[in-house]
Amino acid sequence: MLSRLSELIWADWIWFPEGHGWDDLKDRDGKVFPKPRDLWAALPIALCFLVIRQIFERTVAIPLASLLGVSDKQRVHAPPNPVLEAYFCSTSKHPTQSSIESLSKQTGCSVRQVQRWFRRRRNQNRPSKLKKFREASWRFTFYLLAFFAGLAALIDKPWFYDMKQMWDGFPKMPLLPSQYWYYMIELGFYVSLVFSVASDVKRKDFKEQIIHHVATIVLISFSWLVNYIRGGTLIMLVHDAADYLMESAKMFNYAGWRKTCNFMFTAFAAVFIITRLVILPFWIIYTTWVYPLTLYPPFPGFYFFNGLMFVLQALHIFWAGLILRMVVKFLPGNDIVEDERSDKEETESEDEADDCEQREKSKNGHVQNGHAVLNNNHSKTD
Structure with missing residues (x-):
């Protein structure tokens, strides 16, 4: 039964056009071809990336953050309160006004004190600016090196200039050493991102990021x-072209270099639109979806590969919408570009105002409960 199932899964007609099969990828005449077992190399590479990342963040990212002036203001922690903590953990982090008033009666605290407690408690869970800078600097370093390494590996290849040549001799195209390492390193990096997702900063597009990582891993593995x-x-080259610009914009944002951040973000937006909404769909996807039909009849693997491409393209359109929203807010002269995917740390200015008001009222011999509106504004850039 298992043998029969294996034969069905690896049947030539599923993976290759008619007249071709797995025998075409057997090494011969000194030529080496990709093999399924090669993909296991991505796992130790991913583990190496996780170790290298920890070393990088401690020895490079933290000193760089200090050099650029990245600092975290000291957050005031919410005082222990079992009733409010239970509500925060099990019901809602953003209670309604009626819930706040009910909690006020249960705890004997004023409405303002309950609002302040939830505001401080939410801020406790938000990642620090230094943590976000460390993550951004790590991704910036990888994407920058990966882009130029990929460019060096492709710059002298004929299919870099004429994409139709990516099908010349398919599937009997020998594997080059530069292609092997480019593939394994990229695949290992995305696997490491999946491993570290639980500890990384979670943003509003968390689900989309997971879909992107999984689709990328499957796409890289299948194409191999x-x-x-x-x-x-x-x-892979098209994707790396814009990513390092975005990560550099985040780094300068955390450092407070506003003009530099805005410049880098503008460059990122331009490169993102050109590479992922123009080059990818109208050149690369055209060459993987339309042009092959002039050479081979369609087969299941053809549909599977291009289906993943369309998933990635849909995510690019989603992110392009967020980018354009940021650009629109940036153009009128906003101080800094902010990321639509992240939550803004809520200000403690309301607390200071409350304290001043309470002191003033105490001088006058009376204290009243207030009903301030919760400040649940969300920002845009991490």
Whole structure:
């Protein structure tokens, strides 16, 4: 039964066009071809990335943050309160006004004190600016090196200039050492992102990020298995082209370098639109979806690969919408570009105002409960 199932899964007609199969990818005449077992190399590479990242953040990112002036203001922790803590953990982090008034009666605290407690408690859970800077600097370093390494590996290849040549000789295209390492390092990095997702900063597009990482891993793995490697390297290069610009904009944002942040974000937005909404769909996806039909009849693997491409393209359109929203808010002259994906730390200015008001009223011999509106504004850039 298992043998029969294995034969069905690895049937030539599923993965390759008619007349081709797995025998085409057997090493011969000194030529090496990609093999399924090669993908296991991504796991130790991913573990190495996790270790290297910890070393990098401690020895490079933290000193760099200090050099650029990245600092975290000391947060005031909410005082212990079992009733409010239970509500915060089990019911809602953003209680309604009626719930606040009910909690006020249960705890004997004023409405303002309950509002202040929830505001401080929410801020306790938010990642520090230094943590976000460390993550951004790590991703910036990888994407920058990966982009230029990929560019160096592709700059002298004919399919870099004429994408239709990615199908010349398919699937009997020998594997180059530069392609092997480019693939394994990229795949290992995205696997490491999945491993670290639980500890990384969670943003509003968390689910979309997970879908992106999984689709990317499956796409890289599948393209390796069936020797779509020429197209795969072009896809990875296009993705890396904009990512390091976004991460650098975040770094300068955390450092308070507003003009530099705005400049880097503008460059990122331009490169993102060009690479992911123009080059990717109209050049690369065209060459993987439309052009192959002039060479081969469609087969299941063809639909699977391009289906993943369309998933990535849909995510790019989603993120392009967020980017354009940021650009619109940036153009009128906002001080800084902010990321639509992140929550803004709530200000403690209301607390200071409350304290002043309470002291003033105490001088006059009376204290009253207030009913301030919760400040639940959300920002845009981490």
